[in-house]
Amino acid sequence: MSQRTKEMLAKMSRKQKVFQLEQLTTATYLTKGGKYHIITGPNSPIKFDKGMVYDVGTSLNLVGAETMIDAQTNYLKNSKYKNPLMIMQDVIHGHRTIYPINLAVASSFDRGLAKDLASMAAKEASLDGMSVTFAPMVDLVRDPRWGRVMESSGEDPYLNGEMAKATVQGYQGDMGKYNIAGCVKHFAAYGAAEAGRDYNTVDISERNLREYYLPAYKAAVDAGVKMVMTAFNIVDGVPCVGNEHLVRDILRGEWGYNGVVISDHGAFDELITHGVCENRKEAAYLAMRAGCDIEMMSSCYGLHLEELIDEGKITEEQLDKAVLRILDLKEELGVLDNPYRSVNVEEAKRVQLCPEHRALARKGAEDSAVLLKNDGVLPLDKNAGDVCVIGPLGNTGYIIGGWHCGGKETEAVSVLDGLKNKLGYDVKYAQGCQIEYDSVDESMFDEACQLAKNSKSVVLCLGEHQDYSGEGYCRTDINLPEIQYKLLDKILEVNKNVVVVLFTGRPLSIGRLDKVAPAILNMWMPGTEGGNACANLLFGDAVPSGKLTMTFPRNLGQVPIYYNHYTTGRPKALEDDDRFVRFTSCYIDVQNSPLYPFGYGLSYTDFVYSDFKLSNNEMKAEDKLVASCKIKNVGKYKAKEVVQFYIRDVKGTCVRPVKELKGFEKIELDVGEEKVVSFEITEETLKYWNRDLKYVAEKGDFEVFIGKDSDCKSFAKFKLV
Ligand code: NOJ
Numbered sequence: 124m125s126q127r128t129k130e131m132l133a134k135m136s137r138k139q140k141v142f143q144l145e146q147l148t149t150a151t152y153l154t155k156g157g158k159y160h161i162i163t164g165p166n167s168p169i170k171f172d173k174g175m176v177y178d179v180g181t182s183l184n185l186v187g188a189e190t191m192i193d194a195q196t197n198y199l200k201n202s203k204y205k206n207p208l209m210i211m212q213d214v215i216h217g218h219r220t221i222y223p224i225n226l227a228v229a230s231s232f233d234r235g236l237a238k239d240l241a242s243m244a245a246k247e248a249s250l251d252g253m254s255v256t257f258a259p260m261v262d263l264v265r266d267p268r269w270g271r272v273m274e275s276s277g278e279d280p281y282l283n284g285e286m287a288k289a290t291v292q293g294y295q296g297d298m299g300k301y302n303i304a305g306c307v308k309h310f311a312a313y314g315a316a317e318a319g320r321d322y323n324t325v326d327i328s329e330r331n332l333r334e335y336y337l338p339a340y341k342a343a344v345d346a347g348v349k350m351v352m353t354a355f356n357i358v359d360g361v362p363c364v365g366n367e368h369l370v371r372d373i374l375r376g377e378w379g380y381n382g383v384v385i386s387d388h389g390a391f392d393e394l395i396t397h398g399v400c401e402n403r404k405e406a407a408y409l410a411m412r413a414g415c416d417i418e419m420m421s422s423c424y425g426l427h428l429e430e431l432i433d434e435g436k437i438t439e440e441q442l443d444k445a446v447l448r449i450l451d452l453k454e455e456l457g458v459l460d461n462p463y464r465s466v467n468v469e470e471a472k473r474v475q476l477c478p479e480h481r482a483l484a485r486k487g488a489e490d491s492a493v494l495l496k497n498d499g500v501l502p503l504d505k506n507a508g509d510v511c512v513i514g515p516l517g518n519t520g521y522i523i524g525g526w527h528c529g530g531k532e533t534e535a536v537s538v539l540d541g542l543k544n545k546l547g548y549d550v551k552y553a554q555g556c557q558i559e560y561d562s563v564d565e566s567m568f569d570e571a572c573q574l575a576k577n578s579k580s581v582v583l584c585l586g587e588h589q590d591y592s593g594e595g596y597c598r599t600d601i602n603l604p605e606i607q608y609k610l611l612d613k614i615l616e617v618n619k620n621v622v623v624v625l626f627t628g629r630p631l632s633i634g635r636l637d638k639v640a641p642a643i644l645n646m647w648m649p650g651t652e653g654g655n656a657c658a659n660l661l662f663g664d665a666v667p668s669g670k671l672t673m674t675f676p677r678n679l680g681q682v683p684i685y686y687n688h689y690t691t692g693r694p695k696a697l698e699d700d701d702r703f704v705r706f707t708s709c710y711i712d713v714q715n716s717p718l719y720p721f722g723y724g725l726s727y728t729d730f731v732y733s734d735f736k737l738s739n740n741e742m743k744a745e746d747k748l749v750a751s752c753k754i755k756n757v758g759k760y761k762a763k764e765v766v767q768f769y770i771r772d773v774k775g776t777c778v779r780p781v782k783e784l785k786g787f788e789k790i791e792l793d794v795g796e797e798k799v800v801s802f803e804i805t806e807e808t809l810k811y812w813n814r815d816l817k818y819v820a821e822k823g824d825f826e827v828f829i830g831k832d833s834d835c836k837s838f839a840k841f842k843l844v
Contacts (some may be wrong), residue, residue, distance in 0.1 A: 241258075278685040
């Protein structure tokens, strides 16, 4: 709390204080085309008069340096109090230069890369006058039907935490001119929505919440994130924005977080729709009591907080604390000194989408692509003959991914253009089929087959439309559409040299594709430079090194399927044996193992793991053990490898996961080169929420694993004594 903001507060009327807690769209303040609210959800219009609108403290979502200047100028002109807007934006995976979706960036397992990408986005956004981004989204997720998996970093709490930290550091840096504040979201457990349906019920135990879902938000808080957004969903029957246990007790109490808490869009009004309060006044009461500072896109505080203070239900002190947190952030960001912050029309034009930013986005796409299958077709040989591109996702910029902020599909490089850039000849293209999941139109098959027949190899671009994932875009069928399989079968009849390049915002259930496609390269949604990155990967100028951050199921019936599950009282002995064994925990029609496990991804080279070591087989609480192994590149390509370190707590007072990721390191090895990679084990590594809901390491046996994916076998045991 600074002296300056305290003095400001002392001079504010109660109404002005209350309106610091309100947030409307930035477009509201435009001189042209203003009064423009995109209200999502079931909320009714915001009933603010003009005076109130020009007292609002913060605004959201509008890209562009000139529009920002216009909105802020107009706001200040009309506002009596003239406390500048703090402007926020969903800068999710890039601002103007779009890098791969977050699920992909996490697949790089590269903390440095995640940080650099976020820092690039922050720079571009700051030049448009942004102060805060509503990111990182760190919701742990196990259900690929949920459209928002694309924004997450997947199913593992440790990886989510590492990505959260790196991303927060990238956005916030030293909170300088080119940085913006991060806002970790959606607190909490939004990713556990039942049946993968957005905004749906979340009902999980306190233990599950703490063990799996909370660590990543905490990692962001520990990394100094400036803002936290509450989730739409309920946890234990209470919507998160009004959930005192989550916000007041855990976030502020246990974790000592003293920054700003913001609701999600319209979530105050949704307290009424959820059925936990009768009206907006009660909604304001519940949210303030829980500890939520900013109300995004509804008007409960604005219209009712003063009344609640008069009635003694909310104290002036509660209001003051919330306002001070907001003013302090404004001050820290420099908004109080310069309402336009780092906005710079000319510099924004120079920096956004500049060659260096494109190069970083390209590196991001290369390092996060996952090679799922390769029967030897890849890498392609530039001199072996004509390559053609086929498929509904081959000649389009609609591969940048949802939530692309100021990014434009027209500024993105398609696979076709990427191949033309690389090969220097006029690569031929045929669409083959439509992208819509229910299309049955086979009229383009003949043209595609003719082209495939006349080419040496085929790059077949299949997958999902970019608008099939993201907020509100959930699916019950996560296989490829039948029309795409039919196209693939037809093409394989005339040419066996087919590489399927997959575009997707979620794990897909593609057992059928895995059976027939000679090679599958998963590009996820790769962003602005997707096509160039893809061309580099296809021809071996970049070597795939991404590893899956979410399990790919054999079929949808296995979902939720994740590597770090608990054992059962009747586990199936041979997990990947497809024989049905009655009275064990399994299905009669499919084995338990997934199609591709967490951490999985192939390379063009081969890595050999050897010399596994554990420094001791006994450990006291104050000791440190070191687990290590040697990795050698025995193949033909210089390449990167993600070395993964897992632990299993063999027995606890509560059941423990069969394996938990506790460390990873991404290394690069030249042909023939080898390296020893080590991981440290301390008491902290072994802690979990035990039977008494205490975060402790319990004595007993632990198994240790190092390997290339979550299927690796344990090589040593130790005892915590
Ligand atoms: C709703 C989304 O849930 C949230 O992630 C986003 O930041 C806000 N809308 C603002 O656009």
